[in-house]
Amino acid sequence: MGIAEILQKYGQNYAMAIFETLSMTLLCFVIAMGISIVVTVMRVSPIKPLRLVGDLYVQIFRNIPGVALLVLVAYALPNIRIVLPWKTCVEVTVVLLASAFGSENFMTGINAIGVGQIEAARSIGLTFTKTMQKIVIPQALRSAVLPMTNLLIATMLTTALGSQVPLNPQELTGLVSYITTDSTGLGILPFMISAVCYAGFSFLLGLLGNHIDKKVRVLR
Amino acid sequence: MSAHTTSMRDALYEAPGPRTRRLTAILTIVSLVLVCIGLALVVRQFYVTGQLDAKYWAFFAQWSTWAYLLEGFLGTLVVAVTAAGISLVLGVVLMLGRTSPIMPISVVSRVIIDFFRGVPSLLLIYFFFLGLPTIGLYLPPFWMITIPVSLAASGVLAEVFRAGVNAVPKGQTEAALSIGLTPGKTMFKIVLPQALRIVIPSLISQLVVVVKDTTVAYVVSYPDLMQNGRVLITTHDSVVSVYLVTAIIYILVNFAINQLSIAMARRSGNPIISRTTENPT
Numbered sequence: 001m002g003i004a005e006i007l008q009k010y011g012q013n014y015a016m017a018i019f020e021t022l023s024m025t026l027l028c029f030v031i032a033m034g035i036s037i038v039v040t041v042m043r044v045s046p047i048k049p050l051r052l053v054g055d056l057y058v059q060i061f062r063n064i065p066g067v068a069l070l071v072l073v074a075y076a077l078p079n080i081r082i083v084l085p086w087k088t089c090v091e092v093t094v095v096l097l098a099s100a101f102g103s104e105n106f107m108t109g110i111n112a113i114g115v116g117q118i119e120a121a122r123s124i125g126l127t128f129t130k131t132m133q134k135i136v137i138p139q140a141l142r143s144a145v146l147p148m149t150n151l152l153i154a155t156m157l158t159t160a161l162g163s164q165v166p167l168n169p170q171e172l173t174g175l176v177s178y179i180t181t182d183s184t185g186l187g188i189l190p191f192m193i194s195a196v197c198y199a200g201f202s203f204l205l206g207l208l209g210n211h212i213d214k215k216v217r218v219l220r
Numbered sequence: 221m222s223a224h225t226t227s228m229r230d231a232l233y234e235a236p237g238p239r240t241r242r243l244t245a246i247l248t249i250v251s252l253v254l255v256c257i258g259l260a261l262v263v264r265q266f267y268v269t270g271q272l273d274a275k276y277w278a279f280f281a282q283w284s285t286w287a288y289l290l291e292g293f294l295g296t297l298v299v300a301v302t303a304a305g306i307s308l309v310l311g312v313v314l315m316l317g318r319t320s321p322i323m324p325i326s327v328v329s330r331v332i333i334d335f336f337r338g339v340p341s342l343l344l345i346y347f348f349f350l351g352l353p354t355i356g357l358y359l360p361p362f363w364m365i366t367i368p369v370s371l372a373a374s375g376v377l378a379e380v381f382r383a384g385v386n387a388v389p390k391g392q393t394e395a396a397l398s399i400g401l402t403p404g405k406t407m408f409k410i411v412l413p414q415a416l417r418i419v420i421p422s423l424i425s426q427l428v429v430v431v432k433d434t435t436v437a438y439v440v441s442y443p444d445l446m447q448n449g450r451v452l453i454t455t456h457d458s459v460v461s462v463y464l465v466t467a468i469i470y471i472l473v474n475f476a477i478n479q480l481s482i483a484m485a486r487r488s489g490n491p492i493i494s495r496t497t498e499n500p501t
Contacts (some may be wrong), residue, residue: 044229046236046244049251051229063474065432068446068467076460080269115231122234136232153338160340173343180350188351195339195347202338 006189010179017175018197024087024171025156028094032155033148035095036102043107054103061100069093070161086165098155105147109140142216149209153202172197266460276458280465285452292448293469299366299434299444304427306370311377316407318382329378336375341433344368349440361442369433373426376494380422383493384415421485422493428474428481435470445469 007014042054061069074089084092113136121131163174170178172194179190236244266272279285317329336344345368348359359367388411396406437444449466453459485492 044232046233047247047251049248049255053255059475060471063428063471063478064467065435065446065470065474067435068463068470072463072467076463079460080265080271082265111228113228115228118228118231128233131232157338157340160342163342163346173340173346176343177346177350180346180354184354187355188347191343191347191351194343195335198340198343199335199338203334 003189003193006179006186006193009183010175010190013169013175013179014172014193014197016169017172017194020162020167020169020171021156021159021197022201024091024094024159024162025152028091028098028159029152029155031091032095032098032102032151035099036106039099039103040106040110043103044110058100058103061096062104064097066093066097066158066161067164069096070164074165086167087162089165090159090162090167093161094155094158097158098151101151101154102148105144105151106140108147109144110136112143113139139218142218145213145216146209149205149213152209153205156201156205157198271460276456276461279452279456279458280461288448288452289445289466289469292443292445295437295442295448296431296434296444296446299362299369299437299442300427300431303366303369303373303430303434306366307373307377307430308423310370310374311381312412314374314378315381315385318378319385321403333375333378336371337379339372341368341372342436342439344372345436345439361437361440364440365434365437365442365444369430372433373430376429377423377426380419380426380493381415384419384422385411387418387490388414417488418490419493421481421488421490424481424484425478425492425494428477431470431474431477 039054039057042050043058045051070089070093073084073093074086077084077089117135117139118131121135126134159171160173162171163177167174176190176194180186263272314329314333317325318333320326320329345365348364348368352359392410392414393406396410397403401409434444435446438447438450441447445466449462453462456462481492
């Protein structure tokens with residue numbers, strides 16, 4: 001079977017899978033950004049227990065393998081009576097993983113500003129709020145563009161975890177394993193279609209991120 | 221602020237006055253109480269659902285359980301080390317291709333690098349597990365997991381190596397060429413050895429990604445830590461405790477690798493180049 005027949009038979013599945021992958025990516029990334037801002041604020045706050053919780057959160061979720069977290073959310077949580085729909089399980093997993101890396105990116109952005117700038121800001125009489133507002137946050141956001149682009153791409157690749165639980169409709173990776181078992185003799189073409197989609201989206205997102213970064217980069 | 225302030229987190233605040241200190245103390249206590257309540261709720265949920273029962277945890281007191289998990293961990297280790305080795309070689313080859321002055325080689329290498337960086341490792345694993353058999357190519361489970369993990373890592377490593385090569389001062393190349401070394405000799409004798417030293421911390425931190433990718437080995441039924449954990453679950457009928465313990469083992473191992481890479485980076489003064497810091501295109 002050639003590529004035309006595959007697209008004729010499974011074209012709609014692919015379209016839906018692409019939509020699933022992209023919408024899940026976007027949703028997870030936005031929520032993860034929100035959480036990573038909260039976690040980062042906790043980590044730079046002067047309140048020790050909050051710092052500790054923030055650091056622990058990041059260390060746990062940046063070091064746990066995605067599959068190990070997914071099986072905990074999808075198969076262990078029901079045992080303590082927390083039952084989530086399959087799709088939510090995948091989304092929760094992706095958000096937890098992405099937010100840990102997001103917070104790391106923000107911390108790197110903040111650390112790159114340098115103590116000297118804060119001291120300079122204070123010596124010209126800026127208050128804490130003004131220092132944050134005028135010095136820290138703008139620079140941290142600008143230098144976070146490139147890492148966050150990479151995180152967005154990584155988030156998309158992480159949604160492939162959806163292939164490990166029964167989703168309906170499936171995302172791009174789960175769809176391929178479904179098609180390959182559904183009809184034989186397709187060879188490696190179904191894989192190539194999904195792979196080209198992923199690689200294409202990664203490439204486009206990379207271009208976009210680079211473009212934005214060039215405009216807002218802080219030259220040091 | 222005092223001169224020995226080192227971290228940005230501390231530099232953000234002025235030396236607190238009595239009122240701020242009191243406020244901080246109150247908030248500290250409040251947040252501590254909230255954290256404790258949160259923990260207590262989690263433990264309570266475990267308790268009321270019976271997950272703290274001895275039958276779910278007793279088998280962790282037996283040596284055979286740990287021996288079995290250790291066996292799985294060794295499986296993980298073998299896959300991770302083999303994949304790391306393959307991806308190192310592939311990464312250098314792809315980087316050399318990408319920086320090659322010969323246009324077609326450079327373009328092809330770039331496409332390969334972007335492809336492996338832009339595709340989920342799970343899809344690669346399914347390709348080797350489900351895709352290749354459809355065209356009559358059957359690999360042993362070990363290679364069905366190791367090859368895709370290596371390929372996924374090699375794309376990122378190629379970019380890490382490229383950053384390393386770029387970090388070697390241009391004068392080194394110019395000096396080498398001017399004393400009559402060929403471009404090839406310049407690369408292998410002068411630039412690459414220095415670039416390798418620069419990227420050592422980054423290579424160690426990439427090991428974490430490789431270890432994480434190996435967890436999908438159960439897809440191809442290769443006995444790694446995760447797969448052996450799943451077997452334990454069926455023999456002891458205990459999902460929560462086993463998955464928790466395996467997850468904690470993975471977290472500790474990856475944490476240790478990360479700390480090692482941070483320590484190496486600090487000692488050598490070379491930054492950690494990772495997927496998140498490299499240029500995406």
